[in-house]
Amino acid sequence: MYLKKSVTSVLAVLLSSSVAYAMPDATKGNPLDSLGIPTPAGVGDITVDHENPKTLHVGPASSKVIIGDYAELGSSGPQCSDYSKIKADAYRQKSTPAQQEQAYRNREFVSNWYQFTYALPRSSVETIRKISDSRAEMDELAFQNAGTIERFKAVDAKWKGIAIELGALEDEFDTLDKAQATETNTCIVSYSTNPTMLSQCIVGVITKYQAPKAAVTAEIDRVKQDRAAIRDEYYEAKGLYDAYEDRITRLDSSLDFQTRLLAAQSAIVKSAWEVQTDVVETSGAKITGLASAGYNLWENERDLLASTLYQAGHGDYSVKQLDVFNVRLNSGVTQTPTQPLRRITLRCSIRMSGLSQPILW
Secondary structure: OHHHHHHHHHHHHHHHOOOOOOOEEHHHOOHHHHHOOOOOOOOOOEEEEOOOOOEEEEOOOOEEEOEEEEEEOOOOOOOHHHHHHHHHHHOOOOOOHHHHHHHHHOOOOOOHHHHHHHHHHHHHHHHHHHHHHHHHHHHHHHHHOHHHHHHHHHHHHHHHHHHHHHHHHHHHHHHHHHHHHHHHHHHHHHOOOOHHHHHHHHHHHHHHHHHHHHHHHHHHHHHHHHHHHHHHHHHHHHHHHHHHHHHHHHHHHHHHHHHHHHHHHHHHHHHHHHHHHHHHHHHHOOEEEEEEEEOOOOOOHHHHHHHHHHHOOOOOOEEEEOOOOOEEEOOOOEEOOOOOEEEEEEEOOOOOOOOEEEEEO
């Protein structure tokens, strides 16, 4: 009890001592450093007096707790409960991994956040696996049917070669046939009144084209025989190859569909989530109430510093509150030191309770 009274008496002396027109000297830094005393928590800047080195000036602590009253706008305006529901709907998730997986398997819509963070990645993994499986199956089919492919390509080359040769021979025969018909018609026009000359002319044309046409016909028959010789082999090889091609085509179609599906799902889910976040942000920015808030500029800074000096054996030092002016909140709103109050519009996305507001000098 005696010690407590003595400390109180000494502090009273320290606090009552002052120098007329004392001014802080900010060029000398924190005087506690030269005394080997740690700066106590809860005080602001400390400077020595420009005339008396044992007079210290202490500023208010740089962080203040804002206190005040808040009132909602009423039922006619936006409510925080509305914002809370919108945000909860946007970010709804299942409680456990098992429930998330079950919702995915049931094709259940939980929320856009669930779609973006679970359903889409889960579906993408599954789709990519299907794409990979299709590609692997195509490669395996090509490997298994290598003989079929090579056999068909070989016999198909022969078949096409025969078709080209046969087409050329048929064109040649057609040319000879047309030329014979043209010359026969000339005979008719030239000797229509002379049956003997007409007969001789027509027989001459027939004789002229008989051998060439016979030779071409023989070649055509030979080529057709060549085609007949490989006909069964060709159609057998073609049937096997067509079956292989059909499977490859279906797999390729499935591969293309899965790839497009993956891109479409990603775009849709991403777009939905962006719209949802815009809605949440817009709802959170709506004004739902007003608050009158402020803070005490001075608390116990002078007492804290005086006590620290005394306990460190420097009871001969005096402490003064620093004269302050142009006090500003970090929001840029300027207030006088005696009434640091401001009117605040509150939004649901800003929590005001327990807010610490730094002061700028």
